[in-house]
Amino acid sequence: SGQVRNMATLKDITIRLKSIKNIQKITKSMKMVAAAKYARAERQLKPARVYGNGAVALYEKAEIKAPEGVANKHLLIGVSSDRGLCGAVHSNVAKAIKAKIATLTGEGKEVMVVNVGDKLRNILQRTHSNYLLLSCKEVGRKPPTFTDASIVATELLNMGYEFDQGAVIYNRFRSVISYKTDEKPIFSIDTVANSENMGIYDDIDADVLRNYQEFALVNIIYFGLKESTTSEQSARMTAMDSASKNASEMIDKLTLTFNRTRQAVITKELIEIISGAAAL
C-alpha cells in the first residue's frame, strides 16, 4: 500500500505541476496585454489631464462651494470598470464611496451614487443598494472616449436627481506601481450661479451657464474615466506580474518535491527487489 501511495502522489504532483504551468502562461500573457493597454492609456492620459484640469479650473479659481449648513443633496460618481484581476482598484473606490456616504448621512444630508463599472456595483449593492441611482456597464473593454462620458452625463441628468454638489471618485494614476483614490468636485447650475465669487464673471446668460455646466460635467467624468483606466491597467500589470512570479516559485518547489518523490520511489523499488520482498 506504501507503493501505491507514492505512485499516486507522483501523479498528483505531475497534474498540479502541469496546471500551474498553464496558469503561469495565462498570467504572463495577461500581463503583456495589460502592459500594451497601459502604454496606450498613459499616452492618452497626457492630453486628457490638461483637458480635465482646464475643466475644473473655474471651480478652483473662483473657489466655488455650496452654501454651508444647508441640507444639500449630494451626488457621488464612482468610476471603476467591469473587469477584475486588477488589485485593489475597485475596492479602493468602493471604500471611499462608503466612507463619504457614512459622513454625509451622519450630517443628515441626502446622497445618491452613480457607479460606472459593474465591479463597483457588485460591491456597493451588498450594503448600500438603496443609494444607487444609476449603474453603467460595458466599461473597461475598450479605452473610454468622450462619447462614453457624455452618455453617462446625459443619463445622469435625465434621472432628474437635483443634486447641489458632489464628486467624481476615481483612481488617480501616479506611476506604474502606484495610484491613489482621488475626487474632483461637481456642482449644480444653481450652486455655481449663487456662489460668492461668480459676480466677477461678466454677462453670463442662464442658458450659457447651463450649457457650460453640462459640458463641464462631461469633461470631469471623462477625466475620471481616463485616469481610472490607466490606474486599472497598471494595477493589472502589477497583479499579473506578481501572479506569474508566485507561479514560478510554486513550480520550482513542486519540481523539487517531484524529483525527491521520484527518487524515493525508485529507491524503494530497488530495496524491495534486493531484499526479495516484492513477491508479497
Place this chain on the structure above:
Amino acid sequence: MMAARFLRCSLPVLRQARCYADAPSGSAQMSFTFASPTQVYFKEASVKQVDVPTLTGAFGILPAHVPTLQVLRPGVVTVFNDDGSAAKFFVSSGSITVNADSSVQLLAEEAFPLDQLDVAVSTQHPLIDLFIISMATGGQLLSCRPQGG
C-alpha cells in the same frame, strides 16, 4: 441695449452689482490653455489674442479681459501668438473660461488645425460637412461649395 439683455433671460440670472469697471488687476500675460479630449494645442502658453466664436457672438480675448464664461458654436478659433503669427483651428463646440488672473481655458469637444482639413474632398465625417456649411454661411475665410453626402 441693457433692456434687451434683461429681456433675454427668463431664468434667474446671476446677481451682479454693476458699477464702474475696476482697473484691470490681472497680470499682463495671458495663460492660455486650448485642448480637446484627445489633443492639447496650447498649455498655459502666453499669447497675444484669441478670437473665439461663441453662442452670443464672436469674442476677441486679450490679456486682462474681464472674467467670463462662454459656450462655443462651430467655427474658427484664431490664436495670435506673441511673435505675430496666427494659428487657426476649427472647433465643433465647447466652452471658454476667462478667469480673473488672466488665465483662459478653451476646451473644445473636437478641434482641428485648419490646414489638416482638406475641404475639397467630400467626406462622410459629419463634422467636416458642418465645417464646410459654417464656412459657406459664415463666409469667413474660404469660399467652397458644400459637398453633397
